[in-house]
Amino acid sequence: MLVRVVKRRGGEAMLAGRIVEVEVYLGADDAAAHSAAGKTARNAVLFGPPGHAYVYFIYGNHFCFNVSCMPEGDAGCVLIRALEPVAGIEEMARNRGLVVAASEGRAAKLRLLTSGPGRLCQALGITRPHDNGKDLTSRQSDLWIGDDQFKPGEIATTARIGITRAAEQPLRYVIAQSPFVSGNLRIPKAGAGRHR
DNA sequence: ATATCGATTATCT
DNA sequence: GATAATCGATATG
8 A cells, every 4th residue: 555645836845745644534324524415515526526626614714635536426535634744844834834943843843734634734725715626636736646655554543533423433544653643643652752 | 741612714504 | 593524722730
């Protein structure tokens, strides 16, 4: 199994991150999916062809980025929940309103860039009117997903996060070894905490 | 360290 | 009018 990279060309810099955490949403029979109640103006992309971007705005503050995965007419999708920053880190930090210092707290701050659905959208500049519906399989698009030949270690599955319905299904997939997965369910080893 | 809460808007009932 | 696939700040041990 190979993991992929989300890339985005913005102006001069290219922004890229490796996908380290996703959640699956089934089209039908999934009370947590936006598509559960049928097609609407908001989720229309999910019912289109696979490999396209579904972007939506949530909680009045944040965007979330999904990839439609099922053939036309079926609304299954994958929510991209966390990335490992790969390229364009300074611009991502600007987008997030953070400053990445050159040395020490760097690793810690990298986690703040893209470890979460809302964060990674802000870091990559993904917004609803602008990016919704883009073809992620075409390099002509300024937002696409490609294969970077990365060989992940163990893939762990857990319950999905932040939802209020059908939350118990183990449809969240994370690269177990990655420190860049979103914070909620990180499994800190005993005594692994930081001091100060 | 963990827990609780407010922000803020598109979408649906 | 209620709700939400979140984040960041504040409060508390």
